[in-house]
Amino acid sequence: DVKVTQSSRYLVKRTGEKVFLECVQDMDHENMFWYRQDPGLGLRLIYFSYDVKMKEKGDIPEGYSVSREKKERFSLILESASTNQTSMYLCASRMTGVKGNTIYFGEGSWLTVV
Amino acid sequence: AQSVTQLDSQVPVFEEAPVELRCNYSSSVSVYLFWYVQYPNQGLQLLLKYLSGSTLVESINGFEAEFNKSQTSFHLRKPSVHISDTAEYFCAVSSLTGGGNKLTFGTGTQLKVEL
Numbered sequence: 028d029v030k031v032t033q034s035s036r037y038l039v040k041r042t043g044e045k046v047f048l049e050c051v052q053d054m055d056h057e058n059m060f061w062y063r064q065d066p067g068l069g070l071r072l073i074y075f076s077y078d079v080k081m082k083e084k085g086d087i088p089e090g091y092s093v094s095r096e097k098k099e100r101f102s103l104i105l106e107s108a109s110t111n112q113t114s115m116y117l118c119a120s121r122m123t124g125v126k127g128n129t130i131y132f133g134e135g136s137w138l139t140v141v
Numbered sequence: 142a143q144s145v146t147q148l149d150s151q152v153p154v155f156e157e158a159p160v161e162l163r164c165n166y167s168s169s170v171s172v173y174l175f176w177y178v179q180y181p182n183q184g185l186q187l188l189l190k191y192l193s194g195s196t197l198v199e200s201i202n203g204f205e206a207e208f209n210k211s212q213t214s215f216h217l218r219k220p221s222v223h224i225s226d227t228a229e230y231f232c233a234v235s236s237l238t239g240g241g242n243k244l245t246f247g248t249g250t251q252l253k254v255e256l
Contacts, residue, residue: 031184062246067150069231069248070185085243117184130244132177132184 029054031133033118039139046105048136050118057123059101060130061085061093064115073116076101077123108140143168143234147247154222155255162217162250164206164232174215175233175244176206185231191215202226227254 034049052059057078062070062085072085074093082093090112094102101120105112118133144167154160166172173192177185189200196208206217215232232247 060244067248069147070246072243072245075243119185129187129190132186134182134184 029131031118031120031131033116033133033136035136036134037137037139039141040105040108042109042140044105044108044140046108046138046140048103048105048116048118048138050101050103050133051099052101052118052120052131053099054120054122054131055098056120056131057098058121059095060119060121061091061101061103062117062119063087064117064135070117073103105138108138110140112138113140114138143172143236143245145232145234145245145247147232147250149250150248151251151253153253153255156224157221159220160218160222160226160252162230162232162252164215164217164247166213166215166232166234168213168234168236170236173235174206174208175235176200176204176215176217177231177233177246179229179231179249181228188217188230222252222254224254224256226252228252 031052060075061073064070071087076082076095092104116136119130121130146165175190176188178188179185189198191198191208199205204219229249229251231249233244235244
């Protein structure tokens with residue numbers, strides 16, 4: 028079965044803290060994604076990665092960075108957390124080379140910045 | 142650029158009644174279309190997708206969606222809903238060219254099934 032695991036389901040961080048959200052997939056997928064989900068705004072793409080050490084900005088990259096040192100792991104980093112980054116963060120992965128292929132999501136990480 | 146519009150943020154419906162969740166998209170090129178479902182406190186799961194061929198696609202739990210190119214729509218329907226269908230539903234589009242790796246989502250429709 029396909030598995031995308033987000034290590035932290037619920038986090039509470041203080042303003043200005045550096046925050047790491049970790050995501051691991053066990054399907055040997057090349058593509059990985061970080062989305063942010065907010066009520067009334069749907070899912071917005073923060074960053075995606077085509078392959079190891081390769082990354083591209085999505086629609087809302089400001090205030091975020093990512094790291095992909097190994098194929099199975101894709102980390103989202105908030106360099107200095109702010110209250111407007113309180114949100115649900117969803118990691119996803121997909122096999123490459125087949126357009127229209129299914130994207131698989133993790134269960135999400137609820138981040139509250141106080 | 143591509144975009145997705147889900148006009149209905151919430152759709153209340155009684156159990157065993159039919160339902161339609163609307164989705165319209167905008168794209169300058171041909172697209173793939175998807176419906177994802179999100180149950181409370183979970184991530185998104187693929188419900189169904191249109192890639193090519195027959196414009197009517199079905200899911201294993203009774204939902205269906207029809208791709209209408211002239212109206213740029215991909216509405217989701219179910220003839221008789223169940224309480225367990227209560228969830229948020231997201232329509233998404235992916236273009237066939239260039240940005241094919243990028244999936245653009247609508248803002249979601251909350252389906253609430255009542256007894």
